[in-house]
Amino acid sequence: MSKLDIAPAEAAQPSVDLDAYFARIGYDGPREPTLDVLRALHQKHPDAIPFENLDVLLGKAISLDPAQVDAKLIAAGRGGYCYEQNGLFKRVLTALGFEVTGLMARVLWMVPDHLPPRPRSHMVLAVRIPGDDTTWLADVGFGGCVLTGPLALFSDAVQATPNGDFRILPVDDLGGERQVQASLSGRWAATYQVALGAWADQDYEQANFYTYAHPSSHFTFSLTAGRTTPTARYALKNNRLTWRDAGGALVEQRDLSAEELETTLREVLGLPVQPAWRPLIEQIVGWGTAA
Numbered sequence: 001m002s003k004l005d006i007a008p009a010e011a012a013q014p015s016v017d018l019d020a021y022f023a024r025i026g027y028d029g030p031r032e033p034t035l036d037v038l039r040a041l042h043q044k045h046p047d048a049i050p051f052e053n054l055d056v057l058l059g060k061a062i063s064l065d066p067a068q069v070d071a072k073l074i075a076a077g078r079g080g081y082c083y084e085q086n087g088l089f090k091r092v093l094t095a096l097g098f099e100v101t102g103l104m105a106r107v108l109w110m111v112p113d114h115l116p117p118r119p120r121s122h123m124v125l126a127v128r129i130p131g132d133d134t135t136w137l138a139d140v141g142f143g144g145c146v147l148t149g150p151l152a153l154f155s156d157a158v159q160a161t162p163n164g165d166f167r168i169l170p171v172d173d174l175g176g177e178r179q180v181q182a183s184l185s186g187r188w189a190a191t192y193q194v195a196l197g198a199w200a201d202q203d204y205e206q207a208n209f210y211t212y213a214h215p216s217s218h219f220t221f222s223l224t225a226g227r228t229t230p231t232a233r234y235a236l237k238n239n240r241l242t243w244r245d246a247g248g249a250l251v252e253q254r255d256l257s258a259e260e261l262e263t264t265l266r267e268v269l270g271l272p273v274q275p276a277w278r279p280l281i282e283q284i285v286g287w288g289t290a291a
Helices: 018-025 034-050 066-075 082-096 201-213 256-269 275-287
Strands: 099-107 122-128 136-138 158-159 164-171 176-185 187-199 224-228 231-237 240-245 250-255
Touching: 018 034, 018 082, 018 136, 018 201, 034 082, 034 136, 034 224, 034 240, 082 122, 082 201, 099 201, 164 187, 176 231, 187 201, 231 256, 231 275, 256 275
Parallel strands: none
Antiparallel strands: 099 122, 099 187, 122 136, 158 164, 164 176, 176 187, 224 231, 231 240, 240 250
16 A cells, blocks of 8 residues: 555656657557556666766766756767656656656665765655556666666565566654665665655755765766666676676676776667777776775
């Protein structure tokens, strides 16, 4: 049973070119607000549009203006991080007639237990299909452990996705927050904790500014990139490539040379690598995995 109020589809949401978006992700199916459509789009998006923060490392501000997001992620063949990815996905789902609300989550993934909690900084979506009370968690912008299918937000059961099992458990001492966990090599690993208060589009501007500009944001001093295909998960932390199969089992993990990193960005993640990126790529290799 849902515990979250979701507003009806917002007629005032900025438009999106659905034809261009569907061509970008390779989707040619129905255009109606059904669970099958949500699942299909949720799987195809992170395969086609990688997660990456290269513009931050190149000293560029990250715009959440819909036209600029679409020019980057759709027209230019680039990727982006959560505000860009899920902001785009929110507009697509709304245009199709889904009821969508933005939420905020606190990232727990790979954060050592002894460190203080990070601020809430990760955008996710609560989605409802018209006429159905189930609230679905959608998230196409979480790097190498991104969801490839929606999850029932208020179910405690183990839920299968095309790329591994997840579960969402209550955190009773934090106002009903829900913790998302991924099955990883035989153990459960926390990814993030979802707060249930709705966020308007403009609410993300301040968090986005922190993410690309504040010196304590890891996006300002290390590469985080990833792509998830139907058969594999690829994640880059600086020059370290981690490759897992669709079920989450580790296939390979190794450090890349500058040439290998450039090739991985182009051929594995599918990014249109520019010659101007080469000095940054060499710098990233120098950072190694300690940054």
